Amino acid sequence: MPEIRPIKDLRNTNEISEFCHERNEPIYITKNGYGHLVVMSMETYKKKLAKAELYEKLAEAERDLNKEDELLDAEVVFERIKKKYGRE
Incomplete structure (x- = not known):
């Protein structure tokens, strides 16, 4: 199941980083309820x-x-x- 989070969650950089590295999956970031960014580890x-x-x-x-x-x-x-x- 894709991980979808609001843009305000990007303030928690350590949490976002740990999630990306532990699960090797991207996080989909929304802004005003719409898709905005994708964050993932370099690997x-x-x-x-x-x-x-x-x-x-x-x-x-x-x-x-x-x-x-x-x-x-x-x-x-x-x-x-x-x-x-x-x-x-």
Whole structure:
């Protein structure tokens, strides 16, 4: 369940910091009842960023696979490499 707190709770910096580090989850901060900020530890941020980058790379790979006319046959590629570098 996401942790949602009003902006006034940011005054309790130690409590916010401990929560973020202990649970490895972000805290959603509201202002006047609406979403305003997200606070999280650096470790959580790095993990979430790495995950987002991974999903972006997977989406790019999937887009490439959907372009079947641009795909190369593995045997053709290896033959070209053998010819270029003269190895069998």
